[in-house]
Amino acid sequence: MITSFLDNINNNSTAVSLNRLNTENKEKNEQYFTPLSVASFMSSMFKPQDKSAIRFLDAGAGLGNLTASFISTVCKWENKPQKIRAVLYEIDSTLIPGLNKNMELAKEFCENNNIELEVTIINQDYIDSCINDINSEDSKNLFDYILLNPPYKKMGTNQRHKQSLMKIGIDVPNFYAAFVALSYRLLNKKAQLVCIIPRSFCNGQYFKAFRKDLTTKVKMEKLHVFDSRKNIFKDDVLQETLIMYLSRNKQNANDRIEVTQSVKDEFSEIITIQKSFEEVVFPNDPENLIRIIKDEDTTIVERMHNLNCVLKDLNISVSTGPIVDFREHPSLLSHEGNIWSLPIIYPENFVAGFVKWPIFGKKPGFILESESNINKLREPGIYVLVKRMSSKEERKRVVAAIYNSEKTSQRKVAFNNNLNYFHVNFSSLDNLNLARGLSLYLNSSLVDNYFRTFSGSTQVNVGDLKSLKYPSLKQLEFLGTQYDEKLPSQERIDHIIDNILFFS
Ligand SMILES: C[S@@+](CC[C@H](N)C(=O)[O-])C[C@H]1O[C@@H](n2cnc3c(N)ncnc32)[C@H](O)[C@@H]1O
Structure with missing residues (x-):
């Protein structure tokens, strides 16, 4: 039953995507939709919570692939919630009919699994709305689960978004970092966030403030990297992609982080490496670089650190x-x-x-x-x-x-x-x-x-x-x-x- 629900979502989303190839909106809003196999892997990272009603957020929802995979995962949990309140932001109004259609399927699927699904689709700019929510400090705006594949585009220094983000202490160079930094501010106690984003924030000056914010505000629990240079979105983005699982907890130096890597076609073969937080973000590193050191690279890092000079x-x-x-x-x-x-x-x-x-x-x-x-x-x-x-x-x-x-x-x-x-x-x-x-x-x-x-x-x-x-x-x-x-x-x-x- 789960497969047929996701198959239907896949058919709808693929049909809409094919019709939209090369449209102006696709280009402008960077609409690369998450393949359902990737979305399901992301959803499987979430830990169930013992709550009768959960609040879920999908910001930059596209056609709702992430929401659908989340719902199908929750329906497999032993202790299912009775209610899911899902909030989906999508700026592009031309995607809303397709999104509505997928969410109707999701409601039906939830009903069959004795879960009530309440969907709120907000056809607005997520950054503007979220800044208002954060400023209002109303705990009703918080979420238990957040799943993101945000837009990637750059944010100019003079852009309105950049300036309003700076006012609430978020200094980021582009949209994906803005979406992630805003979203983890909306995490409820014990809440979890999974996102798929380029690996570019792990180093570089532009992301320094974001890395500092991320490593001090939330706990990094899992990282997944794809085989290098593999392009899961079939676009021309020359960038390795990473999936990150964060929770609303304090991070300690010896916390374990599970680093996984897809070896072959997405998820059929996965290598798992256990790291401590201080092996990923070195203590006293002023740059807060986020390093993914595979076991075979440990000697390399040791050797480099044994050299005497900067x-x-x-x-x-x-x-x-x-x-x-x-x-x-x-x-x-x-x-x-x-x-x-x-x-x-x-x-x-x-x-x-x-x-x-x-x-x-x-x-x-x-x-x-x-x-x-x-x-x-x-x-x-x-x-x-x-x-x-x-x-x-x-x-x-x-x-x-x-x-x-x-x-x-x-x-x-x-x-x-x-x-x-x-x-x-x-x-x-x-x-x-x-x-x-x-x-x-x-x-x-x-x-x-x-x-x-x-x-x-x-x-x-x-x-x-x-x-x-x-x-x-x-x-x-x-x-x-x-x-x-x-x-x-x-x-x-x-x-x-x-x-x-x-x-x-
Ligand atoms: C990379 S796509 C991912 C879509 C979907 N999350 C998925 O995984 O299939 C990013 C989505 O964010 C939307 N978007 C772009 N800028 C936005 C904004 N400021 N507010 C809300 N949505 C936005 C785009 O229209 C697009 O559908």
């Missing part, structure tokens, strides 16, 4: 390339240089661990100095560069190369914005062995695997590079003596790192 100790800094090529006046950029031209460097210039310039491709390789860009150009010398974005196909996320003006041009250089560059006071590292050692270290599997414990995206931010531990200057210089003109193979790099840094 970047500051090396007197080295890392910044994002200051030139944005498409914002430069077109007359300043060219494919062919003249005697005044300077190199402009892109990830495309990386060849076997060194910058090759000029190369002749789609990007203009030459830039002219002008009043508008003079402060963004860097002195000639030696720099270590790291790509800011690896492509989906690339095996590694952290890819480094050395820029050496001796091999390119003795004039100033422009690092494009899709690169990060290591420097000393915005100038050359002035030490080729140090640069070679730093680049070798950054290109190691140790760094790449460590990076993956806290980042689920293909982007490498300056903050991520600052959060790594580094070998000492002496060790880096010695690493730099291990190769000359060409970065060694991955196997060789890892062997050198093992031998020199860990004596193994």
